[in-house]
Amino acid sequence: MEDLKDIVLQYVIEEYMEDEDDEITFDTPLISGGYVDSFSMVSLLVFLEKKFNIKIPEDRATPEAFDTVHSIVALVQEYIKE
């Protein structure tokens, strides 16, 4: 699922990164690390749902589940499999 990881990372960089000095990886803590505020996370949720044609329930779209690209990918994979 390298493609999935890359797609999510690319979206996060384009959608959220403001400072050119910031470099993020698959394990960078996005929300707890202060790169993305949880309030702005909604655009990522909408993107994932549209891109992969899935529906992620509100109670699963938590700041913890969205904190790294790895954890986001794990969540998305659950719903792609269903």
Place this chain on the structure above:
Amino acid sequence: MSYNNTLRQLYTDQLEEIRGKGIFKEERFIHSTQAADIEVEFPTGSSLQKVINMCANNYLGLSSHPDVIKAAHEGLDVRGYGMSSVRFICGTQDIHRELEQKVTEFLGTEDTILFPSCMDANAGVFEAVLSNEDVMISDRLVHASIIDGIRLCSANHDTFKHSNMEHLESKLQLHDDKRIKLVITDGVFSMDGDLARLDEMVALCEKYDAMLFVDDSHASGFIGKTGRGTHEHCGVLGKIDIITTTFGKALGGASGGCVSGRKELVEMCRQKARPYLFSNTIAPVVVSGVLKVLDILSGSTERRDKLEKNTIYWRKGLTEAGFILKEGDSPIVPVMLFNAKLSQDVSRDLYNEGIYAIGFFFPVVPNGQARIRTQISAGHEIHHLDKALEAFIRVGKKHGILGLSKQEIIARYGL
């Protein structure tokens, strides 16, 4: 359930956790009126210290202006202390409507409705004018009260990168299927002090049939040639659909706020905005004070002109001393230190030098962008600014940060 030891311990632990993170907020007791020179008791129980206030929202120095105090006294004598009612039952006096009309005239809008605070205005306005067919598209650095208002509203929401017009345009395109698109921004951003690009935002809103909302709390009274706000500065007077602002900063500094804009939207707030419907009317004494403030500002631009000169002087002094500032034209002048502990150490050292300025760090500002936020006032005289500048230079030298670049400060102190 009674408040037993288990519950007490639960909250004690939570408070300890806040302390452990270094974000526990402590009040400092001021024993004087709000002004450039104040007397502060801090820590609690210590003797009073005379300090120069560099962190008040008292931009025009009107919080303790004798004419405003006199008008407030007269309002108290003639219209009483309280109304004991919400507006629509029996809490509206002639002076409440008079203030709404004066604010409308001052901001160059169609109509205005008063709220107990701008926090309340922002909490109530979105739900009053939008539904789940609509979308709110907000700048990522808008004030916390706007975020609360958005959360209370059933409309969809999305955000765009701070002041990034290309990103905003892409979001307007993305949400073109929605019935109403409302673009939401601060006029002056409270932590960075930069101004929204309202001229470009108006153009984008016209292009995509969107409405524009501006919270001008850190602008009303002094931004723009006659102090009308960010919309005057950007040349778009009359083109903002909704403006919210406060009377708790430059406009007297007591309390109260408003929604001002298209008359139908204001009327919707009068019918539906819950903080308006279910919270007490603004006290007559405050209304009388704000009316006097607007009289003063409509008669002369002297105070906002002095504020502008003070701001230029302060920015120039800090820059020449070798501090890194956030760029901007507003009297909010953030001195960037990047490291959270450094911001707290510098703030403490400044206080010991007689300068009251607060350090902000994550989560109040983004991680790695800790700073001292200074706020300039027309109540400052040059001798205040010179004394503050000397203190900043002494403290800056002590920490060895003068003339250093961002990278050099981070290399020395970390993020």
